[in-house]
Amino acid sequence: MLDQFHNDGFLLLRSVFAPERVADVIQILTGKLADAANAGSVLQGRLSPAYGARNLLSLWPAALNLLHEPVLSSTMKILPDPVSGVVRGLFFDKPPGHSWALPWHRDYTIAVRQHLPSSMFSKPTVKAGVPHVEAPQSLLERMVSVRIHLDAMDDENGALRVVPGSHRVCDDKASNAISIQCAAGDVLLMRPLLLHSSGHCAENCERHRRIVHLECTATRTLPDGYEWHDFAELCA
Numbered sequence: 246m247l248d249q250f251h252n253d254g255f256l257l258l259r260s261v262f263a264p265e266r267v268a269d270v271i272q273i274l275t276g277k278l279a280d281a282a283n284a285g286s287v288l289q290g291r292l293s294p295a296y297g298a299r300n301l302l303s304l305w306p307a308a309l310n311l312l313h314e315p316v317l318s319s320t321m322k323i324l325p326d327p328v329s330g331v332v333r334g335l336f337f338d339k340p341p342g343h344s345w346a347l348p349w350h351r352d353y354t355i356a357v358r359q360h361l362p363s364s365m366f367s368k369p370t371v372k373a374g375v376p377h378v379e380a381p382q383s384l385l386e387r388m389v390s391v392r393i394h395l396d397a398m399d400d401e402n403g404a405l406r407v408v409p410g411s412h413r414v415c416d417d418k419a420s421n422a423i424s425i426q427c428a429a430g431d432v433l434l435m436r437p438l439l440l441h442s443s444g445h446c447a448e449n450c451e452r453h454r455r456i457v458h459l460e461c462t463a464t465r466t467l468p469d470g471y472e473w474h475d476f477a478e479l480c481a
Contacts, residue, residue, distance in 0.1 A: 251325060254412035255425075256441035262393070262430040263285075263317050269396050270311070271455065273335065286373045297374040301334030301457070302475050308334050308457060309477050311393055317432055321479075324434075326387040326463035331477045332356065335458040339403045344446035346403065349419050351412075352390065352437035353379040354379045356474035360424040363469040375474050385437045386412075387463040392433040395455040399426050401447045404453045405433070411440035 250256040262270075278295045281287050281304050288297035301308055309331055312318060321328045333356045339345060354377045360369040366378040398404045404424045411417075417440060425433060435441070437460070446454070465476060 246320075247323065247325070247376065250434065253409040255407055255409070255433060255435040256320075257425065257427060258320060258432045258434065259315060260428070261314055261432045262311075264430065267395050267429050270393075270457070273307075274305065274395075274455070274457075278336070292344045294338075295299075295336075296338050296340055296343055296345060298336040299377060300461075301336050302331065305334075306477075307362055308459065309479075311457060312391065312459065312461075312463070312479060317391070317425060318433070321389070321391075321461070323393050324389060326389075328461040328479060329459050329463055330465060330473075330479055331459050332473045332475055333389075333460040335460075337349070337456045337458060339454040341446075341451045344403060344450070345443075346445045347443045349408075349417065349440055349442045351440055353385065355380045355384075356464060357467070358474055361470050363471065365469050366471060381468075382438070384464070384467070388437050389461050390413075390435050390437055391459045391461060392425040392435065393457040393458065393459070394427050394431050395429055397428050397451045398454055400424055400444070402450050402452045403444050403446045404454075406442045406444065408437070408440040412436040412438040 246256060278287055278298060286298050286300040286304055287295045289295045298304060356375050356377050360376050365381045367378045370377045404426060406422045406424050408419050408422050419440065
């Protein structure tokens with residue numbers, strides 16, 4: 246299992262969350278998103294339902310409890326760089342009738358307290374009121390994104406596509422890409438530098454594709470005087 250994660254840059258854990266737990270999370274998140282619709286963190290069109298949310302750790306601090314699910318928690322403790330804290334939370338959906346897609350990319354951006362002069366961090370931006378920068382490879386290599394699936398995911402509802410092993414090479418070719426097919430309650434662990442994309446849902450698809458996305462790190466401190474915008478320590 247660890248060899249697969251090292252070589253491919255991702256690992257799919259099956260049936261981590263029971264159906265009733267998934268239903269509870271959906272209910273809670275639906276309420277949180279509705280309450281925060283006017284706060285700037287929820288991404289949605291004027292007449293469309295929420296298709297995403299930033300600053301999930303502020304919107305729903307209890308999202309951290311999802312990482313304490315036994316199978317997930319025990320797996321994260323034996324990764325090559327054991328996770329010590331969560332530094333950003335996001336929510337994604339592709340609501341029926343409001344699909345979207347992302348081209349091939351890697352995740353270079355992290356959320357920080359403030360922008361500072363630096364030789365290591367670049368391209369400062371502000372997203373939903375939070376400063377972000379592109380991080381160096383040495384830092385991103387020690388991070389892992391945890392994607393908790395609240396719905397089954399396949400090509401019909403815009404499954405994630407990844408290029409196995411692309412986190413270890415600079416090549417952006419996607420000739421050996423695969424789709425991540427999974428059930429509600431499954432969890433995908435992936436390296437931020439893994440080349441990935443996301444397609445549109447099929448026409449007339451009536452299913453959601455909801456994901457809680459938690460970005461985790463093995464290190465609490467950052468170079469050049471930088472600090473994580475959020476750092477929620479995970480207890481051993």
